């Protein structure tokens with residue numbers, strides 16, 4: 569698939585940046601090998617990652633998961649399709665949020681649904697913070 573090398577780099581960079589904030593506290597953390605990793609982590613220190621996974625907040629973990637999933641989808645060549653409706657997410661949206669799971673339509677539907685469902689308040693927070701935060705910070 570065209571352009572995936574660059575895309576992977578971008579995702580891995582976002583991933584590293586996310587984990588970077590944890591650097592200080594990680595030095596005292598113990599190794600807990602349990603994560604199954606693919607072959608796309610060539611550039612990162614896997615052992616360090618494993619430790620960091622346990623230091624991240626839920627929101628950070630959700631974002632990290634989205635990034636990991638996006639990397640997997642690139643491997644599977646399913647990247648760019650909405651998980652909800654299967655339509656193309658759209659280049660513009662993916663440029664802003666390379667790890668977007670849903671097209672803009674499904675995302676707003678999802679947020680609406682979650683917003684009206686207080687049972688899912690926590691999940692709502694995760695989706696909202698991922699989508700909003702990254703429109704702000706990742707478009708350089």
Ligand SMILES: [Zn+2]
Pocket residue numbers: 650651652653654655670671672673674675
């Ligand atoms: Zn969709």
